[in-house]
Amino acid sequence: MIKVWTDAAEAGLLDRYDARGSTFVYQPGVSPARAVSVTMPVRLPSYNAPFGLLPIFEMNLPEGVLRERLRLAFAKATGTFDDFDLLGIVGRSQVGRIRYTGQREDLREDVPFQSVDEILGKRRGGELLRYLIDKFATFSGISGVQPKILVRDDAASSALNKGHRRRSESFHGATHIVKFWEQNEYPQLAANEYFCLKVAEQCGLEVPPYRLSEDALALVVDRFDLRPDGTYRGFEDFCALNARRTDQKYSGSYESSIMKRFVQFANSSHVGEDLERLFTLIAINCALRNGDAHLKNFGIVYDDVQGEARLAPVYDVVTTSVYLTKDTMALTLNGTTRWASAKELQRVGVTRMGGTPARVKEILERIDTAMASTAIEMRAYIKEHAEFADLGQRMLHEWKHGAAHSLRPSGQAALS
Numbered sequence: 001m002i003k004v005w006t007d008a009a010e011a012g013l014l015d016r017y018d019a020r021g022s023t024f025v026y027q028p029g030v031s032p033a034r035a036v037s038v039t040m041p042v043r044l045p046s047y048n049a050p051f052g053l054l055p056i057f058e059m060n061l062p063e064g065v066l067r068e069r070l071r072l073a074f075a076k077a078t079g080t081f082d083d084f085d086l087l088g089i090v091g092r093s094q095v096g097r098i099r100y101t102g103q104r105e106d107l108r109e110d111v112p113f114q115s116v117d118e119i120l121g122k123r124r125g126g127e128l129l130r131y132l133i134d135k136f137a138t139f140s141g142i143s144g145v146q147p148k149i150l151v152r153d154d155a156a157s158s159a160l161n162k163g164h165r166r167r168s169e170s171f172h173g174a175t176h177i178v179k180f181w182e183q184n185e186y187p188q189l190a191a192n193e194y195f196c197l198k199v200a201e202q203c204g205l206e207v208p209p210y211r212l213s214e215d216a217l218a219l220v221v222d223r224f225d226l227r228p229d230g231t232y233r234g235f236e237d238f239c240a241l242n243a244r245r246t247d248q249k250y251s252g253s254y255e256s257s258i259m260k261r262f263v264q265f266a267n268s269s270h271v272g273e274d275l276e277r278l279f280t281l282i283a284i285n286c287a288l289r290n291g292d293a294h295l296k297n298f299g300i301v302y303d304d305v306q307g308e309a310r311l312a313p314v315y316d317v318v319t320t321s322v323y324l325t326k327d328t329m330a331l332t333l334n335g336t337t338r339w340a341s342a343k344e345l346q347r348v349g350v351t352r353m354g355g356t357p358a359r360v361k362e363i364l365e366r367i368d369t370a371m372a373s374t375a376i377e378m379r380a381y382i383k384e385h386a387e388f389a390d391l392g393q394r395m396l397h398e399w400k401h402g403a404a405h406s407l408r409p410s411g412q413a414a415l416s
Contacts, residue, residue, distance in 0.1 A: 001013055001014070001015045001102075001103040002014040002015070002084070002087060002088055002091065002100050002101070002102070002103065003100065003101050003102065003103050003104075003105065004024065004036060004057075004098065004099075004100055005098065005099040005100070005101065005107050006034050006035070006036055006097055006098055006099075006305070007033075007034070007097050007231070008099070008107060008231070009034060010027055010030075010034075011026060011027065011030055011034040011035075011036055012024055012025055012026040012027050012030065012034075012036070013025055013027070013103065014053075014057060014087075014100070016084060017048055017049070017050075018050065020050070020051050020052070021048060021049050021050045021051055021052070022048070022049050022052065022053050022054065022057070022084060023046045023047070023048045023049070024036070024040075024046060024047045024048075024054060024057070025046040025047075026042050026043065026044075030042055032306060033304065033305060033306060035305045035306070036056055036057075036098055037056040037236060037240060037305070038234075038236060038241070038265050038267075038300075038302070038305060038309065039055075039056070039236075039240065039241060039243060039265075040054070040056060052082075052083050052245060053083050053084065053087065055239055055240040055242075055243055055244060055245060056098070056236065056240045057087060057098075057100075058083060058087075058245060058246055059096075059143065059236065059237055059239065059240045059246075059296075060090075060094045060095050060096070060098075060141040060142055060143055061083055061086050061087065061090070061141070061143060061246070062086070062090065062137075062140060062141070062142065062143065062144070062148070063143060063144060063145045063246070064144070064145035064146060064147070065133075065145075065146070065147045065182070066133065066137055066140060066144075066147050066148065066149070067086065069133055069137055070086060070089055070090070070137055070138070071086075073137070074089055087100055088100065088102070089138055090137075090138060090139070090140060090141040091141060092107070092108070092109055092110075092139070092141075093109050093111055093138075093139040093140065093141055093150055093173065093174055094141030094142070095141065095142050095150075095223070095225060095235055096225055096232060096233070096234055096235035096236070097225075097231075097232045097233065097234045097235070109139075109172055109173045109174070110172045111136075111139045111150065111151065111152040111172055111173060111174045112135060112136070112139070112151075112152065113152055113153065114132070114135070114136070114151040114152065114153060115153055115156075116151070116153040116156040116176055116211075116220050117156065119132070119151075119178055119213060119218055119220055120211055120212075120213045120214060120218070120220060121213070121214055128217075128218075129147065129180045129217075129218075132149050132151070132178060132180075133147060133149060136149040136150060136151055137149065139151075139174060140174075142177060143237075143246065143296060144179075144316070146179065146180065146181050146182065146186070146189070147179070147180040147181070148177055148178065148179050148180075149177075149178050150174035150176070150177060150178075150223075151174060151175070151176050151178055152172060152173065152174050152175050152176075153175055153176060154175060156175070156176065157175040157176065157222060157223075157226065158208075158209045158222050159175070159222065159223070159226040159227065159228055160175065160226070160228060160230065173226075173230060173232065174223065175222070175223055175226060176220055176221065176222055176223060177220070177221045177222075177223060178218055178219075178220050178221075179193070179218065179219045179220075179221065180217065180218050181217075183217070185323075186323055187391055188216060188387070188388050188391040188392075189318060189323075190212055190213070190216050190217060190218055190219040191212060191216045191381070191385075191388055191391070191392075192318045192319055192322070192391065192395060193219055193316070193317060193318045194210065194212040194219060195374055195377070195378050195381075195395070196288050196290065196317040196318055196319060197210055197314065197317060198374045198377065199284060199288060199317075199367070199370045199371050199374045200281065200284055200314040200317060200370075201314075202369075202370035202373055202374060203280055203284060203366055203367055203370045204280075204366070205277055205280060205281060205284075205313075205314050206224075206277075206313040206314065207313055207314045208221055208222045208223070208224040208313050208315070209221070209222040210222070216385065216387070216388065221315070224301065224312065224313040224315075225301060227303075233301045233302060233303055234301060234302045234303070234304075234305055234309075235299055235300070235301050235312060236299060236300055237295065237296045237297075237298065237299040238257060238258055238261060238262075238295040238296070238298045238299065239295040239296050241261050241262075241264075241265055241300070242257050242261055242295060244295060246296065248295075249294040249295045249296045249330075250294050250295075250330055250331065251295075251331075252295060252331050252332070253331055253332040253333065253335075254282050254329075254331050254332070254333045254348070255333065255334075255348065255352050257295060257331060258278065258282070258295070258298055258331070259275065259278060259279070259282075259352045259353070260352075262274070262275065262278060262300065262311065263275070265300060265309055266300070266308075266309050266310070267307065267308055267309055268308040268309060268310060269308070270308075270310060272354065274310055274311040275352075275353050275354065276353055276355065276363070277311050278298070278311055278353075279348065279349050279352070279353040279355070279360075279363065280363050280366075280367065281293075281298070281314060281317075282333070282345075282348075283340075283345050283349075283363065283364060283367055283406065283407070284317070284367055285317065285329075286329065286333075286339055286340045286345065286402065286406040287367055287368075287371060287399070287402040287403050287406045287407050288317065288318075288319050288371070288398075288399060288402060289319050289320065289321035289322075289327065289339065289398045289399070289401075289402045290317055290318055290319060290320055290330075291320040291321060291324060291327035291328055291329060291330055292316070292318065292320050292330055293317070293329070293330045293331070294330040294331060295331070297315065297316045297317075297330075298311075298312070299311075299312035299315075300312055301313075319395050319398050319399070321398045322391060322394045322395055322398055333348065334347070334348070339402070339405060339406060340406055341405055341406060342364060342405070342406055342407055342408055342409045343409055345360070345364065345406060345407075346360050346361070346364075346409070349363065364406075364407045364408075365407070367403075367407055368403050368407045368408065371399055371403055372403075375396055375399060378392055378395065378396065379392075379396070
């Protein structure tokens with residue numbers, strides 16, 4: 001049985017249910033503010049999943065390389081290794097406000113210290129990746145097929161260096177996300193995401209501070225859910241908001257599963273502003289040819305589960321078409337996963353975002369300008385980093401065609 005905590009306070013208990021499911025029940029008398037999700041208000045009856053974990057509890061489970069590393073380390077000791085076991089291993093350190101411990105245990109995160117500057121400056125390649133996975137795997141409750149780990153470097157955190165006093169000097173939660181990639185399968189993916197995030201940033205979207213390592217093998221991102229006092233905001237991705245499991249992250253449409261669902265849970269006077277940001281991000285993904293903009297790569301953040309929710313800052317944006325030449329959109333738009341044209345995006349902007357045709361046109365032009373500006377920076381980076389030249393030139397090619405097709409009604413070439 002697993003004890004579930006929200007905002008460092010006990011919320012309820014999670015247990016196995018029947019042969020392959022799980023069940024969650026709130027503690028008697030728990031405050032509504034302790035709810036684990038905007039989709040799961042406090043109530044007396046239990047919440048049950050016939051298979052696996054409920055989406056909010058599955059949301060941060062590692063996938064791919066990190067999951068396999070943990071399976072190899074713990075399967076022999078536990079006798080089994082399923083999602084419930086994995087949550088018990090990484091549950092103390094998670095993205096967002098939810099934590100997990102044993103039924104009779106107290107909550108302590110105690111994430112080890114790791115210098116961010118050392119990660120950014122060292123040229124240790126696979127050796128560094130293996131070292132960090134060995135040290136931080138059990139502290140890394142964060143989803144993703146490619147390796148991601150959570151580390152702690154208080155001095156390097158933009159959130160913790162704003163003059164606020166930490167809730168507790170003994171509070172040692174993670175401050176940064178470190179992302180690595182399998183270089184044989186996805187070469188230069190760290191630099192790829194670095195330049196894609198620059199486009200989003202130049203479009204005026206909120207992007208957490210991010211840095212590319214000197215050898216371009218790692219991307220270090222500040223946690224956007226970390227508050228200045230060292231506590232964490234609530235975060236939920238759109239798999240959880242749509243009550244879907246991780247293996248259903250490619251199921252749905254941008255109109256209903258993202259934009260409509262956001263309006264349903266925003267509970268905010270800023271919903272119009274955030275809808276525009278959301279539409280802008282969807283259009284950016286089309287123009288950059290990011291075929292991995294699925295339900296888990298959009299989210300909401302909040303300080304109060306019963307209060308206002310805002311669109312989460314941008315994360316996990318890459319040009320996937322340089323690796324998968326026939327890639328398409330992750331979700332449907334206008335009933336298809338084919339890359340959306342400027343005309344189709346115009347229609348979505350007017351009908352779903354509620355913008356005027358002139359405003360939608362202005363947004364698409366802003367994206368075009370941001371891509372052109374970032375392309376100049378990318379060309380300069382290519383000159384200094386020969387190992388990025390092939391991938392970089394292919395990215396520029398994809399951006400040129402993406403901008404022409406998805407941002408300009410006339411379809412003329414861009415990024416010359």
